[in-house]
Amino acid sequence: MNGAQQQARLTAASIEAVSCHICNLLVSDSYRRRHGNICPRCGTALHRRKPDSMSRTWALLIAAAILYVPANVYPILTVVSFGQPTTSTIIGGVIELAAGGQWVIAAVVFIASVFVPIFKILALLFLALSVQLKWQARPRARTLLYRFTEFIGRWSMIDIFMISILIALVKLQALATVTAGPGAIAFAAVVIITMFAAMTFDPRLIWDTEGMGDDGG
Amino acid sequence: MRIDRHFTYTESHMACPECDLLHLVSDIREGEQGHCIRCGALLFVRHRNSLDRALAFSLTGLSFFILANLFPLLTFEMEGQTESNRLIDGAIAFWQAGYWELGIAVFIFSVFAPLAVLLVLVTLLLPLRLGRAPLFVKLQIRLLVFLKPWAMSEIFILGIIVAFVKLQDFADVGIGLSLFAFILMVIATVMAYLTLDTRALWARLEELAV
């Protein structure tokens, strides 16, 4: 980094202030000491960084990785049509769509249900590791990776919503019924837990190794 | 950049929520998006008449939400027998099948959070329009930020499309009136969030407090 950039690099931490994580008001540490650790504008508790960011992210990531196994092994739904039951898993659902010639929908479900959860867990693992080991390389690219990971996470719920619609709609006893499978619970849990993991990770930790404002806390 | 180190709290500067770098707020003009110069994060958006626009979009969204709950989303016909489902039926079906965790999750993501977002926006922006301070401003702002990731209406629409395609294989599926209302509700909600400039909101609240 050259001198000019170094000069411009004032952070909230470096001027002894914190940014409210709800309303972004910049509050000085001296104000916090005198008036309590509450944002004067929106009433949220103030933190320099998200509290216990790393340990929470690690714990949630491990939980998600464990639940990822039953989410993919157990069936997510069973379709009984004219007495013929067909059970499918997450990946089975994608294969059925592709086999039926529904390539676009198959691709959407594959991305949302197979690619996104794996990508999300691996990306957060990489980011958490990079912070833990205090890597300094490419902070902007890592922040972009974080932003992308946080953005895509919710889209994995497509399959859960699809199941909820099928079981509500298809209940013609003799002709056709659809029931949910236990894999759906594990899968929804993976999606929700990884959403929390992304929320608890603090991308500012990526930049704290740059030398300024690295007092954490 | 210069900043007085003895400030208490300030609105003239803001720190990037993703990398902590300080920015001078006045550098961002009306109608522009402010991005962090170091990491590229979106800092905030400035719009003309931001609050009025956001109010219009949230009222529109709320009306469409009501419509979306009155009629079926999809209809399903097989050998003369017909079934249809409303927005809330997915959550109820999970609950009744013994998957109560999924019932609660689907209820929150597809019904409760989207409705709560619209209600919070309207109860926040309508009093401001009428020149009054909203009752629970601080709580409402926090709710707005907190609820945002859990309101998954746009994802629910994709779920409907996938369900529709899967059902086509073995029955006649039709699109209900509510599906259109639901899609319009999603668009209105997204527009409300996009046009809402929280700085204009704080400025308006301060005007009222004086």
Ligand SMILES: [Zn+2]
């Ligand atoms: Zn605040």
Ligand SMILES: [Zn+2]
């Ligand atoms: Zn930044």
